[in-house]
Amino acid sequence: MSAPAYRRLSVEQRRTQLIEAALGLFAHQLPEDVSLDGVAAAAGVSRPLVYRYFPGGKQQLYEAALRSAADELERCFDEPHEGPLVERLGRALSRYLRFVDEHDTGFMALLQGGSVVETSRTHAIVDEVRRTAAEQILAHLGAPEPGARLRLMVRTWISAVEGASLIWLDEDKQPPVExxxxxxxxxxxxxxxxxxxxxxxxxxxxRRALAREEADGRVAGLVRRLLPVVADGAHLLAPPEG
Amino acid sequence: MSAPAYRRLSVEQRRTQLIEAALGLFAHQLPEDVSLDGVAAAAGVSRPLVYRYFPGGKQQLYEAALRSAADELERCFDEPHEGPLVERLGRALSRYLRFVDEHDTGFMALLQGGSVVETSRTHAIVDEVRRTAAEQILAHLGAPEPGARLRLMVRTWISAVEGASLIWLDEDKQPPVExxxxxxxxxxxxxxxxxxxxxxxxxxxxRRALAREEADGRVAGLVRRLLPVVADGAHLLAPPEG
Incomplete structure (x- = not known):
């Protein structure tokens, strides 16, 4: 047993230390491959001590680690409501993708389903993260009570980000994260x-979001890159015949 | 017991009849609420007969029903490789959304996970449907060996369609399916x-796809609807100052 075991920690500090050790293991191993011995070793403590804090064993530690990860993900979109919308979203997305990159195996296991540690509680936590992300994006859009199409748009983008993250991990992280x-x-x-x-x-x-964008900003860059692509579609602007 | 029980069916016909009865129940009920008695009643046969064909019970029937549904979904993108690309995709998408609409509860239970009947086999079937859809779309695009970005694009769209379908069911099928x-x-x-x-x-x-689109086609309609939206972004085309 290594030195950190003998550090005096408060109950809350010890709990946090164990959750962080567990999160580190769940990030890169399948839940079925993580053992309480492994968590104890990673935290530099004894197995009985892990059980004293988490009498429910691995399942309880997994849910606590997931709760901690969910809190981190929910802070992703916590951005001041000022400046160009797309810049704000860009910063939130960077934080999200850093999380995906750092918790690759755990992220895939959780979202692809079929893992032994999944329960209705773990599903509820994942759903809560999605719901919070949608609410935060809608707040940035200035639409706290959106209609069906706007809500569908925001929720679908979140679902596409999640799907693209899984696909990116499955494709050996290609293209590069940027x-x-x-x-x-x-x-x-x-x-x-x-x-x-x-x-x-x-x-x-x-219209409101576009008005805040600047000529050297991200959306302007996209518009300039799109021009050669859409130039080939000029024939579509002719009025239909007949 | 109702009359159809006494119809003489071949082994294959009987199997198909039982799978269809099961698929009908799994479509609109949670897997945990479907019973073999219910399947027997829906098919108009006795419970022992269901067990004779599916000795593995509900789990085996569920997997057979899922296999049948997967075959139907994989046929969605089976389209002649001619005419405007977006029209072909539109017909495939219509078939997919009709399936979602007709199997609402089963579709949600399967893709949202956490159901008692999920196994690595059911996950493999769902993944196979996604992979087949991607291959078929890439074939329509004329790109059987796509690079990372094109593959990411097609797979992400499939994931967005799946996500949007779940959200649409969760939002009480709003907006209308069209x-x-x-x-x-x-x-x-x-x-x-x-x-x-x-x-x-x-x-x-x-560029190739755009060249095939016509002035009274779907893409042209989208371009015309987009013009007023992007007109507000004219300031983004000015060269950056400084």
Missing amino acids: GLHDWLLDHFVSLLTITAAGDPETAAIA | GLHDWLLDHFVSLLTITAAGDPETAAIA
């Missing part, structure tokens, strides 16, 4: 735009 | 476009 980040932000801008094309509420929000 | 269908197609066009803006392989495909 490329994934910028593409997911472009994805948000394009989803906002096509939704605005059919929904007046979203159109008003897109 | 609106969801058209929005998901617009979503595909916009994802293809922003990916093309940063990836030469996707740009070549987008």
Whole structure:
């Protein structure tokens, strides 16, 4: 047993230390491969001490580690409501993708399902993270009580970010994370735009967001990169024949 | 017991009849609420007969029903490789959303996870459906061996369609299914476009696809609806100051 075991920690500090050790193991190993001995070794404490804090054993430690991860994810979108919208979202997305990168195996095991430690409680925690992210993005959009299409748009983007993160892990983290980040932000801008094309509420929000963007900003960069692509579609602007 | 029990069916016909009865129940009830008695009643046969065909009981019937559903879903993208790309995708998407609409509870239970009947085998079947859909879409795009960004784009769209379908069911099927269908197609066009803006392989495909679109087609309609939205962004085309 290593030295840290003998440090005097308060109950809360000890609990936090054990959860962090567990989170570190669950991040890169499948839940079924994590043992309480492993958690005790990683924290530099005895197995009985782990059981004293988590009498429910691995399942209880897993849920506590997941709770801690969920709290971290929910802080991702906690951004001041000022400046260009897409910059704010970009900072939140960076934090989210850093989490995905640092907890790769655990993130996949949790979201792909089928793990032995999944319960209705773990599902409820994951759903809560999604719901909180949607509420925070809608607050940034200035739409605390959105209509069906705007809500569908925001929730679908969150689902696409989650899906793209899993796919990115499955594709050995290709393209590089910066490329994934910028593409997911472009994805948000394009989803906002096509939704605005059919929904007046979203159109008003897109107009407000666009007005705050600057000529050297991220959206302007996207617009310039899009011009050569859409130039080939000029024939679609001709009025239909007949 | 009702009359159909006494119809003479071949082994294969009987098996198909039982799977269809099971699929009908799993479509609108949670797996834990479906009983073999219920399946026997829905098929108009005795419980021992169900057990004779499915000695593994409910779990085996569930997996057979899922296999049958997966085969139906995999046929969704089975489309002739001719005509505008977005029209082909639109027909495939209609079939997919009809399936979602007709199997609402079963679709949610399966994809949201946490159900008692989930196993590594049921996960493998769901993954196979996703993989087949990606391969079929990439074949329609004329890219059987895609690079990382194009593959990420197609897989992310499939994941977004799945996510949006779950959200749509959770939001009591709002907006109406036609609106969801058209929005998901617009979503595909916009994802293809922003990916093309940063990836030469996707740009070549987008150019080919765009050339086949017609002035009275779906993409042209989207372009016309987008014009008023992007008109507000004219200030982004000015060269950056300084």
